[in-house]
Amino acid sequence: MAMTFAVLTILSFSEVSNLAAMHDLNNKQHGSTISLLLSINIHFKSINGHRKHLLLKISPQDWRKNMVSLGIFTLISTLFLVLAAVPPTASSSKLSPNYYDHACPKALPAIKRVVEAAVNKERRMGASLLRLHFHDCFVHGCDASILLDSTSAFDSEKKAGPNKNSTRGFEVIDQIKLEVDKVCGRPVVSCADILAVAARDSVVLLGGPTWAVQLGRRDSTTARKTTANKDIPTPFMNLTDLINNFKKHGLDERDLVALSGAHTIGSAQCFTFRDRIYSETNIDPKFAGERRLTCPRTGGNSNLAALDPTHANFDVKYFNKLLKKRGLLHSDQELFNGGSTDSLVEAYSSDAKAFWADFAKSMVKMGNINPLTGKKGQVRLNCRKVN
Numbered sequence: 001m002a003m004t005f006a007v008l009t010i011l012s013f014s015e016v017s018n019l020a021a022m023h024d025l026n027n028k029q030h031g032s033t034i035s036l037l038l039s040i041n042i043h044f045k046s047i048n049g050h051r052k053h054l055l056l057k058i059s060p061q062d063w064r065k066n067m068v069s070l071g072i073f074t075l076i077s078t079l080f081l082v083l084a085a086v087p088p089t090a091s092s093s094k095l096s097p098n099y100y101d102h103a104c105p106k107a108l109p110a111i112k113r114v115v116e117a118a119v120n121k122e123r124r125m126g127a128s129l130l131r132l133h134f135h136d137c138f139v140h141g142c143d144a145s146i147l148l149d150s151t152s153a154f155d156s157e158k159k160a161g162p163n164k165n166s167t168r169g170f171e172v173i174d175q176i177k178l179e180v181d182k183v184c185g186r187p188v189v190s191c192a193d194i195l196a197v198a199a200r201d202s203v204v205l206l207g208g209p210t211w212a213v214q215l216g217r218r219d220s221t222t223a224r225k226t227t228a229n230k231d232i233p234t235p236f237m238n239l240t241d242l243i244n245n246f247k248k249h250g251l252d253e254r255d256l257v258a259l260s261g262a263h264t265i266g267s268a269q270c271f272t273f274r275d276r277i278y279s280e281t282n283i284d285p286k287f288a289g290e291r292r293l294t295c296p297r298t299g300g301n302s303n304l305a306a307l308d309p310t311h312a313n314f315d316v317k318y319f320n321k322l323l324k325k326r327g328l329l330h331s332d333q334e335l336f337n338g339g340s341t342d343s344l345v346e347a348y349s350s351d352a353k354a355f356w357a358d359f360a361k362s363m364v365k366m367g368n369i370n371p372l373t374g375k376k377g378q379v380r381l382n383c384r385k386v387n
């Protein structure tokens with residue numbers, strides 16, 4: 001039938017008219033049956049390349065009537081063709097929160113169970129999992145490229161400056177993948193989606209907001225270490241560089257401030273804030289003194305300090321501390337240093353609801369960066385390796 005539609009559409013009305021006029025128009029058969037038979041016959045003739053023997057006979061009156069129904073028929077078949085021409089991946093190129101509802105309704109509860117166990121064992125793991133999703137999305141999109149180990153074809157992003165000896169939680173992601181594939185009975189859930197859901201579940205477990213995670217991302221078949229070095233922001237950036245970095249990823253100043261609020265949880269290593277506590281002037285001296293106790297001028301590079309004083313709870317203390325010049329990272333304090341983002345930092349510092357709402361919105365926005373959908377990429381069997 002589709003072939004009939006297709007060939008019929010190629011034939012113009014005048015062609016059909018000429019064909020009909022060439023033949024005896026005596027038959028008094030009726031409307032729609034004739035229309036259908038006529039079209040089938042034309043199709044037959046057309047694909048054989050012969051147009052001499054039109055089998056159907058039709059009166060001029062019936063022909064006029066049939067031209068109307070044929071017109072509608074042709075219009076519908078044209079529409080049919082246009083729809084058929086849309087690539088099958090296009091309809092699936094959008095993420096959806098219900099993506100696994102049919103394929104594996106047990107997937108999301110399974111992810112939550114493993115994240116819960118990991119965070120109960122170590123609160124910081126929630127922060128580490130949230131950061132993994134961020135570092136994944138900022139390198140060519142949220143495609144789980146950060147999880148791939150090096151091969152002869154590419155270097156792992158784990159070796160890039162912002163990740164090396166810093167990003168953590170890879171074993172938890174492996175555990176989630178095993179568990180999810182087990183409950184689903186097959187590998188349907190991508191590692192990229194696991195990262196997005198684990199990030200949300202972590203925030204919730206540490207007392208933060210929840211949101212509907214958009215799903216349907218697929219996994220990359222390569223990693224990009226050079227891009228990771230270039231595209232993940234550093235703690236030494238000034239406000240303009242931070243704004244431009246986020247802009248490059250389709251995120252605005254509001255997203256920058258809201259998402260930096262992720263530093264309400266977790267820790268940072270001495271080498272990432274040493275210059276700030278020894279050389280900067282826009283820092284509370286008492287705070288700098290406290291931080292120097294565990295972060296010496298030389299050595300102790302990996303000594304940890306909390307990113308905010310309540311670093312196991314997702315609250316607004318991070319913003320409160322920025323107002324008091326107690327931001328740990330240079331990049332944190334840049335958000336409140338006399339620039340365009342000051343007012344938003346102030347607003348969030350006294351309005352947890354506003355911060356929560358914006359954080360959730362910005363997480364969805366970040367999670368939508370350049371996903372692989374449809375037939376692009378793959379669903380990895382092992383998050384560390386290409387299939």
Ligand code: HEM
Nearest residue numbers: 127128131134166233234235259262266267268269272331
């Ligand atoms: C605005 C630019 C950002 C910069 C420059 C930055 C930089 C950093 C640095 C240097 C650390 C400490 C890493 C270490 O010492 O090993 C860190 C930790 C962290 N970052 Fe960011 N970050 C930024 C934005 C974000 C965003 C957007 C998120 C998530 C949405 C995020 C989530 C985290 C978390 C949760 C930690 C603690 C991780 C842990 O304790 O394991 N950061 N960040």
